Amino acid sequence: MKILVVDAFTDRPFAGNPAGVCLLDGPADAAWMQRVAAEMKHSETAFVRPVDEPGADFELRWFTPLVEVALCGHATMGAAHALYDTGTVPADRPIRFRTLESGVLTVTRDGDGGLAMDFPSCPPEPVVPPAGLAEALGAEIGWTGRNVQNDLVVELADEKAVRALAPDMAALAEIDARGVITTAARAEEGPDGGYDFVSRFFGARVLLGDGEDPVTGSAHCALAPFWAERLGRGDLTGYQASERGGRVRTALRGGRVIISGAAVTVLDGTLRV
Template sequence: MNLTAEVLHYTAFTATPLGGNPAGVVLDARDFDEPRMLAIAAETGYSETAFLTALDTAQRRFTVRYFSPLAEVDFCGHATIATAVALAERIGPGELLFDTPAGEIRVEATADDRGAIRATLTSVPAHSRPATAAEVSATLAALHWDPSDLDPALPPHVAFGGNEHLVLAAGSRARLADLDYDFDALGTVMRAAGWTTVHLVWRESEDRFHARDPFPVGGVVEDPATGAAAAAFGGYLRTLGLVETATTLTIRQGEDMGRPSELTLGVGPEDARVRVSGQAVRIPAHAFRVAAVSD
């Protein structure tokens, strides 16, 4: 077992190092203080780096903190998946328990007959509320979108699945693909509202969606895969009454960035918790850097 203090590099929600959302993972950060973790996250340059600050390998329970290049965040889905896979490679597949600033997160890591590991996190209770007209107007202005660009069947909501995300549904795949927003203006709107990302989605079918997630508050232009937003989106669909039975949904993300990612959601009409699943694989150190504000 090698729970190291070095930064490990994984990419989540993909089976190949060329896809998914890279995350830094530090499996033993017991001696790290907050300034050091923030400095490491900034140097690593990924949208988030996860740090295990308390370890109980016998009980498979760990305290996890998440840092973007600019700030700590309460919860990060893709870094959770990456951390679970990194741990499973070292202590074996099975259930893991993560104590995070957002609450307790259970993760099940399983290995297929080829040894590929897939992790499924169960979110804190997810929910949403309608966004206000002022919230929508300010965000659309920063995105350079018009109200007519939105899908009226999927109204704007502020959704929560560990942290808050504004959900905006594009009326077409072309609108989603054409993302050229004002980084500073959107960051200002998001910081004032307390949102982690803006979750832009397009509905291809009842069980298949495409997404993009601007993340200027973390110093990152866009996330290639956003598990926390996916969990919140599951709660959003449940709030709208669009989940009548236990349903499995697919979110495709990162395609417009050249980092294709696939997130699988398990959502039920009675259970407020959302299950978010995906693979993660090791990548060469510093093989990929996101477009951070300092770049």
């Protein structure tokens, strides 16, 4: 069966966030998918199979090397890009993914030649910062909230503080959260230009390696409503300031967020097991 690696939220190879994409012919065992994801070693691998249903075209599931997750933005973008890029789906047709926990997610090509994903808005609600969070991040923290994905959203003093973070990942793994999203408004003279806010995502409990996700689409389900309220605009652009970096456009539409960006195929091969 076909397996690809797609760099999402970038228009050039070896930037953005790489996702494995496995195009299945039929149902697959969850334990087998978990083993494939562990072999791929990307932050997420998407598994896509066609379904014959009135409301959906494909089933979509996402696995990190360690666990299955309920929502993943960059691997959804990677899956849609793979379906368009291989000619499985015509370029002018929307793709409707049925997911286990996040409903039906629709992806279309946007006017800039990229991909636009219709995702649920997951605004964070204010919480008391968990004990040890500031120490684990190694920074003074401001407003802190939690969303339905069990992500913590932590506002830091400024963009420089977000970019300078070097957290203690072992200590972060002790915090009750799927991930920790750190964010701040763009500096007046941001080094990457053309964005409204910056963020970084640390998933010590679900990611291998250094525990940082390069560009996290699902985090923007929380960041979009968070910054829309503060900046007074529904259409925003975020920059995820990881080593690879990536730009994410967001548009708040009621209870949904349109998350947009570009994607590039860097590997197209055959899975033999």
